[in-house]
């Protein structure tokens with residue numbers, strides 16, 4: 001006997017419109033993210049500027065609308081002027097956050113060029129660790145003023161005529177963390193952030209500003225930090241940031257698969273803190289959330305700490321190069337679903353990071369770039385998750401794990417695109433032992449056919465996509481063809497890639513119900529299409 005589940009979606013039961021910036025990412029001057037990742041002049045795929053073509057192709061495939069830059073912890077000691085002007089004259093600096101040597105071969109102008117090639121925009125962070133108001137203004141002028149001021153003219157003298165027009169700016173990074181260079185108390189940060197925000201808006205009133213929230217909900221100061229800093233910044237900023245990383249540190253997959261519940265609670269608490277401040281200030285403005293660092297991060301932490309401790313001041317050492325497994329991809333799927341479910345308040349979310357450093361894309365020095373397991377849930381959310389979020393009425397089993405209670409067996413949400421006549425159902429089956437026979441009630445979406453069913457499933461939770469490895473087969477693929485009435489079967493791995501199967505015709509799908517078999521555990525997307 002398998003478990004059963006029922007999902008009902010109503011067109012009018014919507015959470016809101018998905019902001020495409022929910023599928024953003026992050027590149028920090030850390031490890032081999034910049035040097036070796038996006039920029040590797042010696043690589044066979046590199047262009048005349050040294051940008052890796054293989055990496056660019058995969059970034060374009062993910063369709064990332066916004067990339068946060070240049071950090072991260074790195075930004076709190078960064079002197080941005082080091083990274084502009086003639087490359088030969090740029091100084092090498094000790095980079096304290098990750099204890100490496102920063103050559104400054106890449107700076108804001110080069111990164112802006114890379115963003116254009118990648119079809120993305122830059123989200124810039126200013127240094128509020130070792131620097132402050134004046135420096136943030138100088139950088140903003142350098143980036144956004146057409147001409148006339150000292151720093152705008154400096155940019156022009158560097159051969160960059162047009163301003164970068166960067167819209168989103170982070171006021172520092174994780175300033176609540178004692179590890180942060182120039183760490184601050186909430187009162188200190190709140191004052192500095194609000195004064196920086198005011199001055200920056202005098203230069204460019206159209207920018208959007210992100211105030212630092214806590215660096216994780218596990219911080220002792222969470223959520224007082226949010227309340228106290230917002231007391232200062234509420235009227236001057238547009239977003240508050242959230243950061244959280246997840247991991248299977250105790251080797252307990254059942255518990256690990258439930259960690260999205262923690263993300264959900266974290267988002268709700270930050271919303272509560274924002275709305276408390278809104279009421280307190282009698283404000284008409286609703287604060288939005290920028291979840292600008294999220295991912296799985298735990299595989300290499302010990303080795304990374306050792307490397308930084310024992311072999312400091314290397315140029316671009318391999319740091320945070322976690323290799324992701326099938327279970328990490330399932331967790332990434334649940335996290336993306338959770339972000340989608342909060343789309344009315346979470347407007348920006350950055351998968352941290354993008355290349356080589358806790359990343360969906362790996363770029364070895366001596367070979368082609370490859371896709372990690374977590375590449376696929378992100379790709380599919382970015383590709384099929386644009387539209388209006390429909391919240392499900394969900395009937396399914398529940399379980400308790402060490403740190404979570406009442407964990408639903410299915411994590412699910414749908415994204416509806418009226419114009420295209422499409423409704424895409426995202427689902428992860430967390431069940432460790434059983435398949436879940438799932439009925440999707442489509443009464444609200446008459447005359448629809450299941451066009452495609454993409455799944456990622458397998459029995460080995462620790463399978464990775466390491467090139468040449470035993471299990472180089474973690475690839476999401478189309479699996480249902482055809483879908484018999486009331487019952488579909490997922491074929492097993494390996495899949496043949498992402499090529500589309502011929503559209504499944506109406507008579508092969510039962511409307512208003514589509515029923516499918518969800519093997520355990522699985523990450524799955526059902527793409528429904530309205531028939532003409």
Ligand code: AHR
Nearest residue numbers: 028072073074173174352
């Ligand atoms: O993404 C890696 C690091 O995680 C970032 O530099 C920092 O902001 C966070 O602690």
